Amino acid sequence: MTSFATAALSRVLPPLQLGSLTVDTPVVLAPMAGVTNRAFRTLCREAGASTGHHPGVYVAEMVTSRALVERNSEALRIVTFGDDEVPRSAQVYGVDPATVGAAVRIIVSEDRADHVDLNFGCPVPKVTRKGGGGALPWKRQLFTDIVRAAVEAARPYGVPVTIKMREGIDDEHLTYLEAGTIAEGLGVAAVALHARTVAQHYSGQARWTSIARLKEAVTTVPVLGNGDIWSADDALRMVRETGADGVVVGRGCQGRPWLFADLAAAFHGETVRVRPTLRQVAETIYRHGELMIDYYRDGDTAEHAADAEGKGMRDLRKHMAWYLKGYAVGGEARRALALVSTRAELRERLDALGDAPYPGEAAEGQRGRAGTPKTPHLPYGWLDSRELDATWEAKLREAELSVSGG
Template sequence: MSPLPQLRIGHLQIGSPFVQAALSGYSDWPMRLIARRHGASYTLCEVLLDQFLVTFKDRARNKHFLYLTDEERPVAGQLMGAEPEQFAQGAARLAAAGFDVIDINFGCPVKKVLGRCRGGFHLSQPSVALEIVRRTRESVPANIPVTIKMRRGLDDTQESRDNFFTIMEGAWQMGIDAITVHGRTVKQRYVGPSRWEFLTEVKKQYPTRTIIGSGDLFTAEDCLNMIRTTSVDGVTIARGCIGNPWIFSQCRALAAGQPLPPPPSLYEQRDVLREHFLLAQELYGAERCGPQMRKFGIKFAASHPQHLLVRESFARIKDLSEWDGVLQKWYAEDLPGCYPDPAVHRSTTECA
């Protein structure tokens, strides 16, 4: 079995092809840092609106959106918006904040996003999409790579397919460094299978370009299979890594020809859960981080053999003492953990 490719984005040597996706409401600094510490080679912040960035005020309540540290580099800022000029201004703000890559979101399928002509809506208007690409590339310093996240089209019509390739071809010509392709359409949202065969087609058409695959990546085996079957240069793990940072080290083990590591024991889970909370407390402060961490605890619970009961406990926590109480109750004995049920992650519909 041939070794996997080493991922490169522009001049950046990323290395391992297993990437943490941008996840709205999730991929903040604590989550990204935990992912990096468990083997993710590269991470993306949660998608930010151009309007928000243009009017951004550096206040304590907002600082988490642009917060990053050297330990997590390289890290990308992902941007979403409707109007090319404002989009470019937002991209410049992300570059000034220190992000190593600027990622353009042309893939979000959320209804309210589409209704405001953002995200996946741009796949229906290639001229506007390419104007956004052009202005973004021009507004960002040449040493900062610019990338795009796309779905395979707005829907399954020939027009949508043609629009997809018009945008992709135009983007390469404008100097885009990599494109992530999700194998579902915008209309599908998260329902139905991701068409990996479309990724194969795209990679065959652009064999020398950096193509990153996305869609239906819930286990380490899924990630290896996508790379092996489609020949994409890397994979971006979205819902499958929420509360499951171990998926990155599992991917690396399989890629090295080693057996799949066992799921993390309860003590291993406990240590990461506490580490994650303390990082969140550092970023958000003691008063704000408790409610913020509930959704993470709920996702982490999927690796516990009593996941439904543990999930209920995490859903009610308010602060570190209550978080520690859950750990003392449910993680007191170092029992074997379990691999999360992919169906749990498939029920999540974050923008990715």
């Protein structure tokens, strides 16, 4: 990788303050289901730290409050962090204030995390069709009660609570300004906005002007911007255009954990960027595989640990296309890596790739599938009122899935 010996120029932004936590680099890894487990967080954090700066905040996969309260083993695995993860950051999803409060209390009282984020932005139909995720802030009192329950549960332990949300359900049902100011008044430590609606899903362009509007409305806690950050230059441009206090990066780092080195350098006024050769990418993939095996080897049962290599390799497969984007490795090699099942196979197939220089723009830009706008899946009559009656309260509890909201 490129050396970061370049002398620092001037900081682009001051450190990010999340309650009592001071984060030197104002960059947050967004929680992504099936992606931001401990193995991938380690790669991202190591890349950011390679610049010599504290690398930021790296949030674990979203976990449902019900699963935590029921002490589901996989839910507890999601909120189990490595000894070198500082700060430890967990994201909770829930639709019942009492359950969310109880889940947050488990996290903070058992010293499982240093920061808790609440998810109000998930656009996945299996969540929104029951009123959860990005659909929930439409019911303002329910949103208020959930945020209050989480903040009050965490306050005695000094653990900051933040929220991440979308603009709203669609352009006719925007909620982000109201939700942001409500959360600010309830004592959250920061507010993050993915500048798309649920209807947009991941399509089109994120509307950074909404981040700027939220920054004008929320004045006493940091406002973080999310959406279409594919490079360090994008992050700097978002900050310039919106006044955001930091950025949240999701799909842009898939197959590119070294993006966090670029981001750390950029926010500290440095211009050097990581441009890995194919051989360097291959070594990163192999280390990712080793970390995945270690992650699954820490299972709570002997059976779980025995299949650690298989589980790790199967989980790694989804990352291959992201890692190899832009590199001329050939279809056969891509297919072989997408079917890898053992560490030995992984080593053999990566060695067969040889080496090649960084392919430039072909390796950059959008990651994953943006898809197309979608009609939001909502409960029947959900948009008829901003209020929530007893019947809806009972139905909403069904929106809490077993472990993760996806």
